[in-house]
Amino acid sequence: MSGKEMMYRDALREAIDEEMERNREVFIIGEGIAERGGSYKVTEGLLAKYGKLRVRDTPISEASMIGAGVGAAIAGGRPIVEILYIDFSMLGMDQIVNQAAKFRLMTGGHGRVPFVMRTQGGTGGGVAAQHSQSLEALFYHIPGLKVVMPSAPADAKGLLKYALRQDDPVMFLEHKHLYMTKGMVPNGEHIVEFGRGDIKRAGKDVTVIAWSNMIPRTLQAAQELEAEGISIEVIDPRTLVPLDLPMILTSVAKTNRVLIVQEAVRRGGVASDIASLIQEHAFYDLDAPIGIVAGLNIPVPFNLELEKASVPQLDDIKAAVRKIVAH
Amino acid sequence: MTQAPPAVGNAPSRDILEKIFRMTFAIRQFEAEGIKLYRQGLIRGYFHPYLGQEGIAAGACAALRKGDYIASTHRGHGHCIAWGAEISKMMAELLQKRTGYCRGYGGSMHIADVTTGNLGANGIVGAGTPLGVGAALASQVRGSDAVTVTFSTDGGSNNGTFMEALNLAAIWNLNFILLIENNQYAVSTTIEESTRATDLYKRGEALGVESHKVDGNNPLAVYDRVKDAAEKCRTGKGPILIEAKTYRHMGHHVNDPGKYMPAEKLAYYKGRDPVDAARKSLSDMSDATDAEIKAIEASVIKEIADAIEFAVNSDEIKVEEFRQFADVY
Secondary structure, three states: OOEEEEEHHHHHHHHHHHHHHHOOOEEEEEOOOOOOOOOOOOOOOHHHHHOOOOEEEOOOOHHHHHHHHHHHHHOOOEEEEEEOOHHHHHHHHHHHHHHHHHHHHHOOOOOOOOOEEEEEEOOOOOOOOOOOOOOHHHHHOOOOOEEEOOOOHHHHHHHHHHHOOOOOOEEEEEEOOOOOOEEEEEOOOOOOOOOOOEEEEOOOOEEEEEOOOHHHHHHHHHHHHHOOOOOEEEEEOOEEEOOOHHHHHHHHHHHOOEEEEEEEEOOOOHHHHHHHHHHHHHHHHOOOOOEEEEEOOOOOOOOHHHHHHHOOOHHHHHHHHHHHHHO | OOOOOOOOOOOOOHHHHHHHHHHHHHHHHHHHHHHHHHHOOOOOOOOOOOOOOHHHHHHHHHOOOOOOEEEOOOOOHHHHHHOOOOHHHHHHHHOOOOOOOOOOOOOHHHOOEHHHOEOOOOOOOOOHHHHHHHHHHHHHHOOOOOOEEEEEEOOHHHOHHHHHHHHHHHHOOOOEEEEEEEOOEEOOEEHHHHOOOOOOOHHHHOOOOEEEEEEOOOHHHHHHHHHHHHHHHHOOOOOEEEEEEOOOOOOOOOOOOOOOOOHHHHHHHHOOOHHHHHHHHHHHHOOOOHHHHHHHHHHHHHHHHHHHHHHHHOOOOOHHHHHHHHOOO
């Protein structure tokens, strides 16, 4: 398939642009997204193209921005609400958890909430404890939400386009360090359905499951470990809910060894849940305990060295793989 | 930001007067019968009666039109009925039956019908305000002149989203009416304990929003006020805040005896009964005869009796259905 190289943020913009072009119900609201084009330039140019009815700035009112998005979705709209930092989405948790996630079931299935919240998380550049969190586990825990965490431009585009065509609330979680990373994006209509993982690198010795900004880091680890004779299969679930468990189990059946890498803190994390699913479904395939490399159970410190120490680094991943292989 | 009655023009038609009376009476009857079923153990969970506040839902909904939206509260039966819901499907929902509006998955606090623009009751006090603003936003984006009314409460007005969401509606000139039903209690906490400024409509003025107060026990006054507000919204003058002062006829829910409600105050408000007021308006302001009014009452009583029979005789939900549904999650 032919494609072109583009940045993650440009791929996101292309997805929004194409879907706004395609469906008049799609609109986007957020802080500084109109004239300014967003803090990460994802929405640059959309105001000029679609006008202020469909591309609008909001005051700093996260709970009501999210609530308005949910209400618009219930009323048949296709809103995208951009929340500057995932940390700020905590202000809208009632609307996410008690309204968006539950409406479909509470109405016996006739009410749908095609609401997309785009936001970004993760560490990077010393933005400290209230601007650095990886909070996907909070949303993962709530039945009724889809949780999407693209690691590459093509996935970002394809998943966002899919998000805007399906009918459930989507937590679309980007990473602040990925916006300027580049990758090939297929030309033409490119859609990635939820629940389909991607094998980012094929291998035979160890399955490493990671997502978001841990993918580039894991791929680098895989490349470096190849020199040591260790072949790593890197799986990116791309969507944590729904999770492509069959892909994971197929890989585990082949490698018999698993490491899960997440930037989020270890306690109560998605990695722990994936590990429990693997041991439940593939216990006899395993030749070693499932490893997890995760963030420390602390708020992210400001100091850059401490910040690095608080989340998985390249060497942490490599060391964990070696340990599993040596078991 | 006056409190004077709006200049709507002619007196309401007989159709409107009849609709308002029928709805107040239906709500009264529905709640009375529902409470009986609750006490018999046929309805479980929470049941927040709308008794005493009927005139607000009936007046407001009669002033809206097809294609508009409403968002309701935990005390939501009245809004649902006044919006024209099928009583049988409401009753079946309260009885946890699969024939209910939400197939028994929602219950009293979550009845919704998106096909008719009813965004639903809500178990979270105040949460309907941003949801209603969202529906109004979606309407504006699609170029529709639909109006959204969020029924909120004095309790809900002390949630942060009250100001946030009304402010969003204001900066975007949305067709949004925030109707605060000030029944003077948040569960049992009085309005005086909850805020220094007990005239809640005045909060809208701080946001540049046209704001009014209205007698919530006078269904026609509510109708006039909401009709005026809806017309203003449709000509780009929204949003509008309306505070309708009223009082519950009993405690917060069926099992709350409401001992904190002073007898004198309760008697005062019961003496200003919205159902009686609606009946009197129909009688005085139209050519409806007493016999015709009795016939309306009889047909409502029968409709509710039929609804109960339908609900009681409806099939129970099978657990397998739930599992099938849960797979979607």
